[in-house]
Amino acid sequence: MTINLSRKRTLNSFFRDHQREILIGFCVLLVLFVSLIFPQKSSGESFWLSLFLFLLFPFLAIRFLLKEPLKDFGLSRGDFRSGVIFSSIVTVVFVFISYLIVSRPELLNQLPVTPGIAENYWYFLLFELFLVLPLHFFWEFFFRGFLQLGLEKRMGVYSLFLQAFLQTIFVLRGPWIFSSLIFFSALSAGFIARKSRSMIYSFVSLWIISISLDIMIIRAIHQMAK
Numbered sequence: 001m002t003i004n005l006s007r008k009r010t011l012n013s014f015f016r017d018h019q020r021e022i023l024i025g026f027c028v029l030l031v032l033f034v035s036l037i038f039p040q041k042s043s044g045e046s047f048w049l050s051l052f053l054f055l056l057f058p059f060l061a062i063r064f065l066l067k068e069p070l071k072d073f074g075l076s077r078g079d080f081r082s083g084v085i086f087s088s089i090v091t092v093v094f095v096f097i098s099y100l101i102v103s104r105p106e107l108l109n110q111l112p113v114t115p116g117i118a119e120n121y122w123y124f125l126l127f128e129l130f131l132v133l134p135l136h137f138f139w140e141f142f143f144r145g146f147l148q149l150g151l152e153k154r155m156g157v158y159s160l161f162l163q164a165f166l167q168t169i170f171v172l173r174g175p176w177i178f179s180s181l182i183f184f185s186a187l188s189a190g191f192i193a194r195k196s197r198s199m200i201y202s203f204v205s206l207w208i209i210s211i212s213l214d215i216m217i218i219r220a221i222h223q224m225a226k
Contacts, residue, residue, distance in 0.1 A: 021067065022152045027061050031142065032166060043114065043131055054142035072144035075122065078198025086195050087205035090188045094209045101177060102216040105224075109176035111217055118218045128211050132134055140203040143167050143186065144193040152194070160190040172176070185209065 008125055031053045040046045072075070101107045117124040151159040163188035171179050189202035192220045196202075 012223060015181055017156065021154050023061070024146065027058060028147050028166070031057060031202070032055065041142055043127075047131055047135060049208075050138045054138040058142055058146035065154070069109070072149065072201030074140075074149045074193055075141065076198055076200075078190060078196040078200065080196075083196030083198055083201030086192045087201040090192060090202075091205045091208050094188070095212045096175070098209065098213045098216055101181075102213070102220050107177050108220055110177045110216065111213070112174070112178065113217050113221070117214065118221050124214070125216070128214065132214075135209055136207045137203050138197040139158055139167070140189065140193075140206070144199040144202050146189050148193060149197070149199070157194070160187065160194055161192055 003176050036173055037054050038049055040049060056075075059070075059178065062070060062073055101111070101113060117127050143166070147166070148159045148163040151162070157161065164183055167186045168179055168183040185206060192202040193199050193207060
């Protein structure tokens, strides 16, 4: 029996040259797998699971496995001018799109709304500040920072589309309009992160868009109830 030593050396070289990307890819797949199979029946369960999977786990992987600075994964000021310009454009565009969607009853009915936030202003405020805001930060750090910017050195612009696709997986079973919003907003957030070299600007942009959409939905609900 003969052993193809050249093929073995080629495989070894491949794993040696791409071990960083392989490690990031393994961590991403592990997080997505656990998140998809773990039951999330309440906002609290979603918060704590996201905290561990989308923030703490990749943070520990960066610090102790990759041993790289967090700024390489978007946790920095980055290019302030590009970040502000592109995040402002994306925010205005998506707020306008949200308005067009909410103004059509057949599309409005496909958008989810958390029970209780439409009836109580203080509950709405606490919900947006202490649940939605940190959740957006967790997701931005994982998808735009750890995944996209982490794989960008090897994958280039394809990492932008990969992170948008993987984030959309979580809502594929939902209405098509909501899945489309998630995909294109993730794509836009990835563009902001790519241009600014930071996930901070996309985080703020998507949080503002999310709040604006919730306000529009609540307003439409109250108008229909009159």
